[in-house]
Amino acid sequence: MQQTFRLVIDCPDQVGLVAAVSQFLAQHNATIVEANHHTDQQTGRFFMRHEIRADSLPLSLEAFRGEFEPIADRYQMNWRLTDSHQKQKVALLASKESHCLNDLLHRWHTGELHCDIVCIIANHPHLQQFADWHDIPYHWVDFDALGKAQAFSDIEHLLDFYQVNLTVLARFMQILPDNLCQRLAGKAINIHHSFLPSFAGARPYQQAYERGVKLIGATCHYVTPDLDEGPIIEQEVMRISHSDTAEDMVRKGKNCEKQALANGIRYHLEERVIIHQNKTVVFA
Amino acid sequence: MQQTFRLVIDCPDQVGLVAAVSQFLAQHNATIVEANHHTDQQTGRFFMRHEIRADSLPLSLEAFRGEFEPIADRYQMNWRLTDSHQKQKVALLASKESHCLNDLLHRWHTGELHCDIVCIIANHPHLQQFADWHDIPYHWVDFDALGKAQAFSDIEHLLDFYQVNLTVLARFMQILPDNLCQRLAGKAINIHHSFLPSFAGARPYQQAYERGVKLIGATCHYVTPDLDEGPIIEQEVMRISHSDTAEDMVRKGKNCEKQALANGIRYHLEERVIIHQNKTVVFA
Amino acid sequence: MQQTFRLVIDCPDQVGLVAAVSQFLAQHNATIVEANHHTDQQTGRFFMRHEIRADSLPLSLEAFRGEFEPIADRYQMNWRLTDSHQKQKVALLASKESHCLNDLLHRWHTGELHCDIVCIIANHPHLQQFADWHDIPYHWVDFDALGKAQAFSDIEHLLDFYQVNLTVLARFMQILPDNLCQRLAGKAINIHHSFLPSFAGARPYQQAYERGVKLIGATCHYVTPDLDEGPIIEQEVMRISHSDTAEDMVRKGKNCEKQALANGIRYHLEERVIIHQNKTVVFA
Amino acid sequence: MQQTFRLVIDCPDQVGLVAAVSQFLAQHNATIVEANHHTDQQTGRFFMRHEIRADSLPLSLEAFRGEFEPIADRYQMNWRLTDSHQKQKVALLASKESHCLNDLLHRWHTGELHCDIVCIIANHPHLQQFADWHDIPYHWVDFDALGKAQAFSDIEHLLDFYQVNLTVLARFMQILPDNLCQRLAGKAINIHHSFLPSFAGARPYQQAYERGVKLIGATCHYVTPDLDEGPIIEQEVMRISHSDTAEDMVRKGKNCEKQALANGIRYHLEERVIIHQNKTVVFA
Incomplete structure (x- = not known):
């Protein structure tokens, strides 16, 4: 390259x-x-x-x-x-859902995402095998055992230890505390499983199902203290119909999530994004 | 046919x-x-x-x-x-913006929309010429002169007079009173210029611009007393970027509005829509 | 389930x-x-x-x-x-490119693709690790050493041995001989990296680049003796611009390939596809 | 402006x-x-x-x-x-189908297309009323009576007479002779009702129906002596299914045609297109 x-x-x-x-x-x-x-x-x-x-x-x-x-x-x-030859150090935060994690790891493995994935941090042990296969350290931070405050303090230490440049919330289901959001301002990217500002917060596919929308989507955005309110980098949508259950939406929406997140990260890594107030300029 | x-x-x-x-x-x-x-x-x-x-x-x-x-x-x-040979009687309600009106009239003129457009009702005189060209009665209901209550009463009489089966709000910028919404339940279709539930209410493109979304859209839905909350029939979206101003979004979004509204009406006229609670089954 | x-x-x-x-x-x-x-x-x-x-x-x-x-x-x-509980036996045929293989394996691993992936057959040794990670037998059929006729005969024996119901060409870059196509009629699915019938044959992204199209795509279809002419199950497209090189198209197009192939296979496995003449009915 | x-x-x-x-x-x-x-x-x-x-x-x-x-x-x-204040003089060439003509006229009427539409030329008398409503001269060039050579000679004289800068083939179903193509090089835009290079030539929707594609489209391109082979400016596509007849495709595809043509013309009028060999750079 x-x-x-x-x-x-x-x-x-x-x-x-x-x-x-x-x-x-x-x-x-x-x-x-x-x-x-x-x-x-x-x-x-x-x-x-x-x-x-x-x-x-x-x-x-x-x-x-x-x-x-x-x-x-x-x-x-x-x-x-x-x-371009100085790779950014990236930490992936995950939970139990593997689709975004697997997608990012594969794109990284094949050179599409040009960075160093230095660690995977998760609040569950389930995805260890994905880390192992790629020889990436996996840190299970046990929120139940540690309590939220200690758990996030541990995560912060891990981000320090690995000198992380970019923190990616790849369907990490925990809400970052304000001080961490502020510290990571412009350096933490989340994927939310709806076309924001529709269906912010919990269970967006269920919300979409209940509202009866004809399109579902996903939004890749920078993390800010206001939940799901940060600058949007990329969005994807997909057509659905009355015959799709909330479970179908979950399945179909994953395609949107993977693509919006991967594109958003690539834009960030290639320095294509400039944050301006609460919006982004993306030279895609 | x-x-x-x-x-x-x-x-x-x-x-x-x-x-x-x-x-x-x-x-x-x-x-x-x-x-x-x-x-x-x-x-x-x-x-x-x-x-x-x-x-x-x-x-x-x-x-x-x-x-x-x-x-x-x-x-x-x-x-x-x-x-299918008994055409529904349709009234188009408009304001000053002509893009949806012109689009619907052309689709009707060429037989794509199989119905009788019996009248155009508008709160401004500007679009008279569109009615004239198609030989359709045009009723200017002057909201400023009449006041809202009288104006809507006049509209209701017009809908009665023409024995209207379907009332289409083709970018009619007035909010229907509750009693009229209830009377027209399942028989009045609106086009809202955002992908609902995002950006309900006034100036949705300006809202979209300010939020910095990467997609804009339009939503065709049945009118209910809760503004922009009725059952959704059809939605369209379109990709935008940081280089689009709110004015660009207005221009681009019109394509979404026209298509979502035309499809929604066609589905309704062809009896392809069933309302169930606050959602629709659409056998498109 | x-x-x-x-x-x-x-x-x-x-x-x-x-x-x-x-x-x-x-x-x-x-x-x-x-x-x-x-x-x-x-x-x-x-x-x-x-x-x-x-x-x-x-x-x-x-x-x-x-x-x-x-x-x-x-x-x-x-x-x-x-x-639905009697899983079909699926063989994946691959070459060096891993994106479709990895995508399918992950969807299978997480239960989205309800089948048994009984073996991976490849004309190169490169993707062995993907098979190993998922504990699936990997068969490298060395076309250079064996010659085409023997190689395909070996593949046919493997399909027999594993009692394969569905053969998936996940970017397998070899053209199946006519007799094998006929034997696998309706039971072999290919992904072609263009929106067919545009750019059939070799190097479709290069062809697309040279023609200057504004959209690229991928086509999932049943294999027939006429190369890239079989019944189409699913297609995906994506917008590109003059600033995309042929290499960018390769990268972007992978998203189309993965999604079209995964959907096509799911439709087939769930018995949603009926072949009629050279077309498909897909009850998606 | x-x-x-x-x-x-x-x-x-x-x-x-x-x-x-x-x-x-x-x-x-x-x-x-x-x-x-x-x-x-x-x-x-x-x-x-x-x-x-x-x-x-x-x-x-x-x-x-x-x-x-x-x-x-x-x-x-x-x-x-x-x-930007020196408007280009545009001639619209049409046949019997009015959807592109009506769409362009409306966009021009509302100021979205910033140009002077100086005349409409058609090989049939059917669309006279569209011209009349907009007060634009309508020239019916009777191909049957005149023969092809004379008809095109007449068209050429009209383009001269009106000092036309841009000739738009808005579903004009006649093939321009080579010399006229050459004369209008880079100054004549056509809409073809397929996603080229698929289905060049006659009856593209019928071709699409027969091939069983899952997407249809439209292509806006510069006219060159090689039919449907000129530099592509814009393309649109739309999803279809087995339940769409060729007639449904005609109806649905019109939305693609209108949008691709309108965008292509706007890009041209705003000097956003540069032709390079047989491709375009479009600064959209």
Whole structure:
């Protein structure tokens, strides 16, 4: 896989901004693989992502950062520059349901998800075998025995220990405490099994069944202290009918969940997502 | 268009039910064009629709009804038998937005919607020309001048005058009073411009924009006194992105609205919908 | 899982047919979980599937068959009666690509695909670990060493040995010889990575890339001697754009392949598919 | 509607290219509403579209062109600069089917399609009333009376007379002669009622019915001398089942046709499409 640097910027929209950045890139002879821009006309905020061939640059990542800083300062940029070869460390949090876990592990195993899955943490022992097969440490955090507070404290220590960059709630059925949500802001992704904002909270398929909707879905979003209210990265839906029971919806919806979650994670890992207020810009 | 009779039944599920109905149909030599069954396992309710070639029957519609009645009674059926050649009388209620109105009129004009559109009623004069072009009476009910109570009373008289069977709210932006909703129960269809239950109420595209969803939609449902809470007949969704403004969503969403509404009406006119509690069985 | 019998019928459409079948079922007090009918108006062929609660019947499967035979004969039915608890024996044929294999194995592992996966046969050794993890025999048939004729003869012997009912080509990249196709008629399912009939044959994503289509897809179909021409069971599509390379299409298309194949197999296993000429009736 | 200039470029990919263009725009204080880039990695071709607020520029369109020319020459650009307020002149070619015509006329009438529809040309008199209602000249070119060669010569004269910029074949069922295709290269858009390359040529829904596909679709593409082989702009698909007759497909498919055609035309009118070899880049 070709090594690239990703330069991701958001800042107040200003004349000369793109010229300054592209001038900088041209001076260093950068070959641009992909470039995306967006201006939010309502808030006047500008968003930009460049993916640059690393071998086209005479600069290291560090040197690039140093030279780019004055431009970033001049335009009051939030920005990041990352190296596609420096894999993010990802922790998967799960419960008993294996479909998202298995799907993510397979995509990771085959190289589609470019990251290091450093551990699986679960509140049940059931999915140990998935971890074993892939030679990934599995940590069963026994919520019943430990109590919620201690259990989450243990999880936090595990995230520290593994120096986790991204925490994925792959149908982890526990609600993260506020302080952990805040700490992981922008670095924790959840899959909710409904097309939010419909059917937030518990048992969304049952809610969907009772309301008699003709479409079900899944929503991949960043975790925030407000349950199921965080910035949405990706959504999938699927047609159903009166002949589908709540159980059929559970089965069918899994396809939506897997795909929305996998796409959301990939976008995040490839630095395609910028959070702005409670929404996302996704350069998919 | 081939003349058919539609026999639509719902009743408690019982052994022998289908046998009794199909025995009856076979005795009269009925050629069945389409047959659909559904059992709601949770409530034990059974639903069935038959579409029968009229020319295969030695019976008139009335005679059929008379002979079928004992079976219907025995199995405690809600049932209806309708003739595809007896067109329903439909009133379209509109406001200023023409996209649903134009779409429905064209589908009706070309024979896709098999009904009589007997009048267009609107709370603004703007869409008169659409009515004129199709030679349909247009009634402007001036809510500002008349006040809400009188305006709806006028509308009710119009529905009486035209002996309307189905009232379609084709982006009619007024909320029907409870008594009218009750009177039109199961006979009034609305299009709401969101994938309900998300974004009920006013300005759903603006709500969608602010929530940052990645899909927008439209919902065709029966009108009930609880706003946007009636039984859903059909829903459509469409993918959007961060680059879509609320105005873009309005434009794109119209495609969903037109299609969900047109399908919902067609299902209703073809007797494909059975309302059960707050949900629908749709033999699409 | 509730035990059911599935009665699947196709025959010339005739008055009295449904009455006879439903009379028979009512006489034996059958509780019908699901019933589906279809009449092909063009060919005058009738199709019917009943799913019946086994515990509602006083008959064994064999006795049911015996008693039903006279009706079947009278109406010249092709028919089958199967027991949901008698699992079909399924062989998975694979090559090097693991996405369909892993997806099917997981759905089987979690009970979504109700069958016995009796063996995996592959023309490469790469996917052995997937078989091992699930404790399924893995047979590497070395096409290079054996030559095509011997290799397929070996495969045929394996299918015999395991008494396979359904052969699934889960991205098996070899073309089955005509005699094997004929022998497995209606009992071998393939996934082709395009929305057929577009891009039959080799490298469909490359073909799609070159043609510049805006949608890619996958097709699940029965294997016939005419390559990629067999009866279609299920298709999935996905939107792409000019920014997708052929490699992106390969990655994205896998989601379509997995879902179309899994659905197609489930429909087949649940006796929801009837082949008619070169098409399928699918009571999904 | 805000006045914008659209600068659309394609050229060999080179370092410094974006910098030169954005430098130029910044020097003239341009407020960029939307910017899109794409590099075709395989052919090394670069594509770019800028939408710029006209009132942010101190330059007229002509002056802008003059000043930009040296940059364009230096980088060997194909380029165009257009003014959103200068509406393109569009001719609609139709036959007897009105669904696409009516849909386009309504979108134009309500301002969604920003162009001048200068005439409707048809090989039948049936759709005259649609033209009359919108006060658009209607030209019935009688193919039977005139013969094909004369008829197309007449059409060509009409396109000249009205100084047509874009010719839309809105279910015009005649095949354009090669010389006319060549003359209108990149300026004539057709809607074909299948998801090409499947079912090119005549009666695509019948072909789809016979093949037993589970999805139908429509394709909006540029007209070229090779029938149904031109660069694809947009495609839509829709799920069908065994219960859909060829007539049902015709009815359902119209929704795909209308939407694909309307989107394709809007992309073209807003200068969002660049043709490259036999494919399109669409900055949707």
